[in-house]
Amino acid sequence: MATKQRAASKTRVPFERYGLTDGQLVAIFRTMLLQRMLENRGFQLNRQGKIPFASASEGHEAVQAGAAMAFERGKDILVPYYRDLGLALGIGVTPYEVLLSLFARAADHSAGRQFPHHYASRRLGLHTISSVIAAQLPHAVGAAYALKQSGDGGRAVLTTFGDGATSEGEWHESLNFAAVHRLPVVFLCENNEWAISTPLDKQMGQPDIYKRAEGYGIPGIVVDGMDALTCYSAVRDALARARSGGGPSLVEAKCYRFLAHTTDDDDRAYRSREEVANRRKDDPVPRFEQLLLEYSILEGQDVEALKRGVLEEINEATDRAEAMPYPSPSHLYDGVCADRGEPWLG
Numbered sequence: 001m002a003t004k005q006r007a008a009s010k011t012r013v014p015f016e017r018y019g020l021t022d023g024q025l026v027a028i029f030r031t032m033l034l035q036r037m038l039e040n041r042g043f044q045l046n047r048q049g050k051i052p053f054a055s056a057s058e059g060h061e062a063v064q065a066g067a068a069m070a071f072e073r074g075k076d077i078l079v080p081y082y083r084d085l086g087l088a089l090g091i092g093v094t095p096y097e098v099l100l101s102l103f104a105r106a107a108d109h110s111a112g113r114q115f116p117h118h119y120a121s122r123r124l125g126l127h128t129i130s131s132v133i134a135a136q137l138p139h140a141v142g143a144a145y146a147l148k149q150s151g152d153g154g155r156a157v158l159t160t161f162g163d164g165a166t167s168e169g170e171w172h173e174s175l176n177f178a179a180v181h182r183l184p185v186v187f188l189c190e191n192n193e194w195a196i197s198t199p200l201d202k203q204m205g206q207p208d209i210y211k212r213a214e215g216y217g218i219p220g221i222v223v224d225g226m227d228a229l230t231c232y233s234a235v236r237d238a239l240a241r242a243r244s245g246g247g248p249s250l251v252e253a254k255c256y257r258f259l260a261h262t263t264d265d266d267d268r269a270y271r272s273r274e275e276v277a278n279r280r281k282d283d284p285v286p287r288f289e290q291l292l293l294e295y296s297i298l299e300g301q302d303v304e305a306l307k308r309g310v311l312e313e314i315n316e317a318t319d320r321a322e323a324m325p326y327p328s329p330s331h332l333y334d335g336v337c338a339d340r341g342e343p344w345l346g
Contacts, residue, residue: 035086062284066231079140099321134168156242164195225255
């Protein structure tokens with residue numbers, strides 16, 4: 001793949017790459033493509049009746065790929081929410097692992113017990129995902145507190161959530177506790193303007209979530225969630241501050257969810273097709289692709305080859321995961337009851 005750097009022409013203004021190499025920029029783009037295509041595969045499998053459920057993150061690709069590039073594998077801890085497919089992929093979760101979760105196969109990390117898209121990885125520092133809105137935030141703060149208490153410096157926790165989570169008590173309690181104890185944690189809000197079906201103006205009087213940081217005495221910053229590079233820069237700086245003992249930060253990335261909340265949702269009940277079509281003009285995937293083409297970081301044939309390669313990887317992972325066996329009923333209580341006894345027998 002042609003990724004060698006080329007000097008910008010005299011008539012073209014250099015773009016801010018925040019120290020990223022061409023290879024890292026291409027890696028961000030690949031994560032965005034992988035998220036977009038793998039999510040589409042989930043919706044396809046659901047409509048074919050092969051999986052019961054899939055969630056949507058289309059429109060979140062830039063913030064998640066940028067944040068993933070800022071995450072330090074082997075050091076940082078990620079405590080995500082259920083819409084973070086791209087972030088999970090960006091830190092090293094494979095399409096095969098995601099599809100094992102969707103198909104609920106025995107080889108899945110939870111042996112098919114967890115809800116779809118609720119993957120985890122001790123190897124990658126990825127906490128298991130919870131469907132309960134904002135429930136992951138006290139866990140993230142607890143992990144950050146453990147890092148501080150153990151003197152395990154140079155590490156930080158990155159936790160994510162949607163705008164709807166900021167209306168939950170756990171959100172406020174977590175920010176307050178982290179601020180009081182100056183914990184190494186970054187709170188990243190992926191504000192897509194819809195708390196499932198509730199618009200911003202129906203759930204909060206102040207729509208700029210980052211401004212709430214001042215009330216807790218911590219830094220707050222807002223970025224364009226459709227711009228992968230500014231998202232990378234903001235999360236990178238916040239994580240660096242946390243790792244160095246500077247305490248927590250709140251980063252708000254304003255993005256948009258293009259699809260329904262999940263495969264069980266019909267978003268036509270609460271927003272118009274015209275609104276969604278208008279917001280499609282800001283789609284972060286073609287926007288980033290155009291940047292790479294404009295500055296000759298990739299050529300047209302490179303982009304097409306990359307897309308083909310991602311699709312082939314997803315196709316192979318789909319076939320492989322679907323062919324795996326379901327969990328055996330004999331293992332129903334493994335990891336649930338200490339002695340494998342049936343709890344109702346006493």
